[in-house]
Amino acid sequence: MLNSARTGRRPGESGSREAILRTARTLFAGKGYDGTSVRAVAARAxxxxxxxxxxxxxxxxxxxxxxxxxxxxxELEEVLSGDRSTLGRRIATFYLKRVFHDRAQTVLSLLRSSVTNAEAAAMLRRAVEASAIALLRRHLPGRDAALRGELVASHMMGVFLARHILRIEPLASLDEDRVIELVAPALQHYLTARLR
Amino acid sequence: MLNSARTGRRPGESGSREAILRTARTLFAGKGYDGTSVRAVAARAxxxxxxxxxxxxxxxxxxxxxxxxxxxxxELEEVLSGDRSTLGRRIATFYLKRVFHDRAQTVLSLLRSSVTNAEAAAMLRRAVEASAIALLRRHLPGRDAALRGELVASHMMGVFLARHILRIEPLASLDEDRVIELVAPALQHYLTARLR
Incomplete structure (x- = not known):
């Protein structure tokens, strides 16, 4: 929550603002962008x-x-720093054990809003460009940094779809360590191989 | 359309059935499973x-x-038949030039319904198991056939998300041949390498 002394807002106002944001996150997560109205957010908040x-x-x-x-x-910055030769495995671990495990609801919410509404997809794109892509450009060498990161992220998002949404077997029930082992070589290839 | 002489249905009946299915496809594609009602399909048909x-x-x-x-x-069966050493490239070409190019609306419709409704996701899973996974088990050797196919499909679905929904650059604007070149080695790995 923003500090009211710093922003000059009254405490009640920043409390309402935070309550609206919390409610909006819940509704956008459950019903997607199109299924959520300002009126519904207001009523629930x-x-x-x-x-x-x-x-x-x-x-x-x-x-x-x-x-x-x-x-x-x-946390992503920490993963990207360090030994380049094991980056594929570290990124796979980051996705499987952090992003998809601790934040599955957030991933699902972003997917729901993006596939159902182009405006929501554009906002997510800008947020990814400003954070993950910017970090990649600083940590991976050469002009292909963004492309490498997008190939990695696209693969991982597909793994999320297969495991958490489609729930197709055997992939869905493999434990996280096994999935990390399976995908790490492909991620390593995208991150460090010469892209033909 | 089913042949009415073969099914024993009156022509008007099978015509209505087909009109309902066509309308249902359009509405499920545009509004997802939750956003589509039987009443709306009937009205529009x-x-x-x-x-x-x-x-x-x-x-x-x-x-x-x-x-x-x-x-x-x-068509998938034809792609799976033939030289194992170039299968990764053939599958990448199948996805980029057939599935994502000619049938992008169908892919989008399936994604929309699956991410917003668990029942729709389960039906898609059963359809994929009965078709693509069954074909893979016949054409790839060993007990990992389904897993290999799912790793490939998950990667390709993520590429669809990145290019057609998130539209993140540079991946979104690469021409199809370049994307095929980029992903073929990873797909080949999943299809034929010893999975650790």
Missing amino acids: GVDPGLVMHFFGSKAELFAHSLELPFDPA | GVDPGLVMHFFGSKAELFAHSLELPFDPA
């Missing part, structure tokens, strides 16, 4: 719809502010 | 909701019958 508009101006802005990426940039 | 229930019994059954996989099994 116990505030007037006008207050939501006062703080955020539009449903798109409310979504953008409530958008949480399913990882902590500092 | 110009029939009584009772007729939809007469043919299909429930929304879940209507979805199962309207579910189209984004590939022709005979």
